[in-house]
Amino acid sequence: MAFLDAIRLALHTLRTQKLKSGFSLLGVFVGVTSLIGSCSIANGVNRYMTEKFAQTIFGVNTFQLRRQPMFNANVPDSVWRAWRRRPRIRFSDAKAVTEALTVPVITAWQSSDNVSVTYGNKEARDIELTAASERYFEIKNLRIATGRAFTAQENRSGVAVAVLGDAVAKRLFNDRPALGHNVRIGGLPYRVVGVVEHQGSLMGFPLDRFVVVPALSPAQNLVNPPGILDAFFVKARNPTEMRQAMDQAEAVMRSRRHLRPAQDDNFVLDTSEGIQRFWAGINRVLMTVMPGIVIVSLVIGGIVIMNIMLMAVAERTREIGLRKSLGARRTDILRQFLAESTAIAAIGAVLGIGAGVGLTILINALSPLPASVSPASVIAAVIMGATVGILAGVYPATRAARLDPITALRQE
Amino acid sequence: MSNVQLFRTGDTPLPDVIILTHKLTREYDMGSELVRALRGVSVQIQRNEYVAVMGPSGSGKSTLMNLIGCLDTPTSGEYWLNGQKVSDLADDELARIRNKEIGFVFQTFNLLPRADALHNVELPLIYAGISAKGRRERAAHALERVGLGNRMDHRPNELSGGQRQRVAIARALVNEPSILLADEPTGNLDSTTSTEIMGVFGELHRQGQTVVMVTHEQDIAAHAERVITLRDGVVATDQARAA
Numbered sequence: 001m002a003f004l005d006a007i008r009l010a011l012h013t014l015r016t017q018k019l020k021s022g023f024s025l026l027g028v029f030v031g032v033t034s035l036i037g038s039c040s041i042a043n044g045v046n047r048y049m050t051e052k053f054a055q056t057i058f059g060v061n062t063f064q065l066r067r068q069p070m071f072n073a074n075v076p077d078s079v080w081r082a083w084r085r086r087p088r089i090r091f092s093d094a095k096a097v098t099e100a101l102t103v104p105v106i107t108a109w110q111s112s113d114n115v116s117v118t119y120g121n122k123e124a125r126d127i128e129l130t131a132a133s134e135r136y137f138e139i140k141n142l143r144i145a146t147g148r149a150f151t152a153q154e155n156r157s158g159v160a161v162a163v164l165g166d167a168v169a170k171r172l173f174n175d176r177p178a179l180g181h182n183v184r185i186g187g188l189p190y191r192v193v194g195v196v197e198h199q200g201s202l203m204g205f206p207l208d209r210f211v212v213v214p215a216l217s218p219a220q221n222l223v224n225p226p227g228i229l230d231a232f233f234v235k236a237r238n239p240t241e242m243r244q245a246m247d248q249a250e251a252v253m254r255s256r257r258h259l260r261p262a263q264d265d266n267f268v269l270d271t272s273e274g275i276q277r278f279w280a281g282i283n284r285v286l287m288t289v290m291p292g293i294v295i296v297s298l299v300i301g302g303i304v305i306m307n308i309m310l311m312a313v314a315e316r317t318r319e320i321g322l323r324k325s326l327g328a329r330r331t332d333i334l335r336q337f338l339a340e341s342t343a344i345a346a347i348g349a350v351l352g353i354g355a356g357v358g359l360t361i362l363i364n365a366l367s368p369l370p371a372s373v374s375p376a377s378v379i380a381a382v383i384m385g386a387t388v389g390i391l392a393g394v395y396p397a398t399r400a401a402r403l404d405p406i407t408a409l410r411q412e
Numbered sequence: 413m414s415n416v417q418l419f420r421t422g423d424t425p426l427p428d429v430i431i432l433t434h435k436l437t438r439e440y441d442m443g444s445e446l447v448r449a450l451r452g453v454s455v456q457i458q459r460n461e462y463v464a465v466m467g468p469s470g471s472g473k474s475t476l477m478n479l480i481g482c483l484d485t486p487t488s489g490e491y492w493l494n495g496q497k498v499s500d501l502a503d504d505e506l507a508r509i510r511n512k513e514i515g516f517v518f519q520t521f522n523l524l525p526r527a528d529a530l531h532n533v534e535l536p537l538i539y540a541g542i543s544a545k546g547r548r549e550r551a552a553h554a555l556e557r558v559g560l561g562n563r564m565d566h567r568p569n570e571l572s573g574g575q576r577q578r579v580a581i582a583r584a585l586v587n588e589p590s591i592l593l594a595d596e597p598t599g600n601l602d603s604t605t606s607t608e609i610m611g612v613f614g615e616l617h618r619q620g621q622t623v624v625m626v627t628h629e630q631d632i633a634a635h636a637e638r639v640i641t642l643r644d645g646v647v648a649t650d651q652a653r654a655a
Contacts, residue, residue: 012527312563329508406478
C-alpha cells in the first residue's frame with residue numbers, strides 16, 4: 001500500500017469516527033497549546049521585565065547607590081541581616097559622589113515611605129511619599145500633566161510644595177483642578193504645584209498612588225532620619241559613561257567608608273541589570289518547571305491516543321482480518337494504524353499551534369504582557385506532537401499487524 | 413477424473429491443474445490434546461472447474477478452505493496454487509498470493525460499512541499497488557460485471573443482502589484471481605436471492621472462472637459440476653455431477 005493511500009485511509013477513518021478522533025486529538029491539542037501558550041507568556045513576562053519594568057523602576061542608563069539591592073531572590077537570613085547592619089546612605093555621601101563624578105550625569109536623591117494624604121475631609125491612604133530632588137522627575141521619566149515640577153530652588157529651600165500622582169489627585173479632587181490647593185501630607189501642610197500623567201499599573205501594582213515633595217522640605221522627617229537617603233540616583237547619557245560613573249562612585253564610597261582592598265563593598269550600585277538578574281533567576285525556575293508540565297500533558301495525550309487506537313484495533317479486528325485476506329501485509333496494517341495515530345497527533349498539533357497563537361494574541365490584547373510566540377516552541381510542539389502520535393501508535397499498530405486473519409475474520 | 417495426475421512428492425503439477433493438494437494435514441495443538449483437522453487430503457482442481465466442498469461440521473472443510481485460501485499453512489503436505497508451491501511460503505508472500513490469486517466471498521459479506529460499494533471493491537487493488545485512477549476504473553468494471561453499475565456510491569447498509577453479496581463478488585473478481593473461493597456464500601440469504609447469487613457464480617464459471625465453494629446445502633452444491641465431500645479430515649467422496 002502506498003504511503004499516500006495510508007494517509008488518505010487514515011483521514012477517511014478520522015472523518016467517519018469524529019467523536020473518537022476528537023477525544024484523542026484533544027490530548028495532543030492541550031499539550032501543544034499549553035507548550036506554546038506558556039512559552040509565549042514566559043517570553044512576554046521576560047520582555048515586560050527587561051523592557052518596561054526594569055526601566056520604570058530604574059530608568060535607562062541609571063544606577064542607584066543604596067544600602068542593599070532593591071530586588072533579591074531568596075537571600076539567606078544571614079545575608080539579609082548583614083545588609084541591615086550596613087551604614088545607611090547619607091546626604092554627605094550623595095554630595096561627595098556628585099562632586100567626584102567627571103562624566104556628565106544628572107542625579108537625584110530619593111527617600112520614600114507610605115503616608116496618608118488629606119484634602120479637607122477627603123483622605124488618600126497608603127500613598128507612597130517620596131522626598132526627592134528636582135531631577136527625580138526626569139530620571140524616573142515622570143511627565144507632568146498639569147502644573148509643574150518643583151524647582152531646584154524650591155528643593156534647596158525645602159519649600160512645602162507637592163507633585164501628586166494621578167490617582168491621588170483623582171481621589172482628593174475628583175475632576176476639579178488640584179493646583180494651588182493645600183493638602184496635608186502625613187499631617188504637614190503642602191501646596192499642590194503639579195499632577196503627574198496617568199501611568200497605569202505594573203504587574204498589578206498601581207503606579208499613580210504617590211506624591212513627590214522636595215528632599216529638604218518638612219516631610220523629609222517622615223521618610224528617613226535626618227541626613228539619610230534611601231537611594232541616590234545617577235543617570236548617565238549612555239551605558240559606557242554609566243559604567244565610568246559607577247566606577248568613580250564606587251571608589252568614592254569605598255574611601256569614605258574606609259574599606260581596605262580585601263573588604264567587600266558595604267553598599268550597592270544597583271542597576272536594572274540587578275532586577276534583570278533577579279528575573280532571570282525566576283525565569284530559569286519557570287523554564288525548568290514548565291517543560292515538565294507540558295511533557296506530562298503530552299504523555300497523557302499519548303496515553304489517550306494509545307487507548308483509543310487499541311480500542312480501534314479491537315473494534316476493527318474483523319476489518320483487519322478482511323484486509324489481510326484481501327492481501328494486506330503486516331506492514332500495510334502497521335502503516336495504516338500508524339498513519340491514523342500520526343494524523344491524529346498532527347491535526348492535534350496544528351490545532352494546538354493555532355490555539356497557542358490565538359492565546360498569545362489574546363494575552364497581548366487583554367493584559368499588559370507583550371506576549372509573543374517563540375518559533376522554537378512551535379518547532380518543539382510539532383516534534384513532540386509527531387513523536388507522541390508515533391509512539392502511541394506503535395503498540396496498537398503492532399497488535400493489529402500481528403492478528404491472525406482467520407481468527408480476526410471469525411470475530412463477531 | 414480422467415486427467416488426474418498421479419502426484420508424488422517432488423513432482424510439479426500439470427499446467428492445467430490450478431489447485432493441487434498432496435497429503436495435506438493440519439493439526440492444532442489445543443494444549444491438552446492434538447486436534448487433527450485434516451489427515452492427508454489430496455485433491456486436484458483443473459482450471460475452469462466449478463467445485464463444491466461439502467461435509468458436516470468438524471469434517472475439516474473450513475480448515476481446507478483456509479489452507480486453499482492461503483490464510484493458513486499446513487502442518488505437512490504440499491499445496492500448489494496456479495503452478496506455485498505455496499505450502500511453505502512466509503507470511504508476506506502468502507499475503508501477496510491472496511491478493512493476486514484468490515478472490516474470497518464470505519458468508520457474512522465482510523464489507524466495510526463506512527465505505528461505498530466502489531471503495532469496497534477497490535480494496536484489493538490498494539494492496540496490489542494500483543494507482544487511484546486505475547483502481548476506480550477496474551472497480552467500476554467489476555461492479556458492472558455483477559450488475560451493480562448503478563449502485564457504486566451506495567454504502568452496504570443502503571443495499572439489499574443480494575446486492576451486498578454481489579459487491580463482495582465484484583471485490584473478489586477485481587484482481588482477476590485464479591480462483592474464486594466462496595465460503596457458504598448463500599448462508600445469509602433467502603432462497604430467491606440465493607438462486608440469484610448462484611446464477612452469478614454460474615455465469616462467471618461460464619466465462620472461464622475457476623470457482624471453489626464450501627457449503628453444507630445440497631441444493632447449493634447442486635449448482636457445481638463436481639462435489640468433494642470431507643469426513644473426519646479426509647476426502648470421503650469426490651464425484652462429478654451431470655451438468
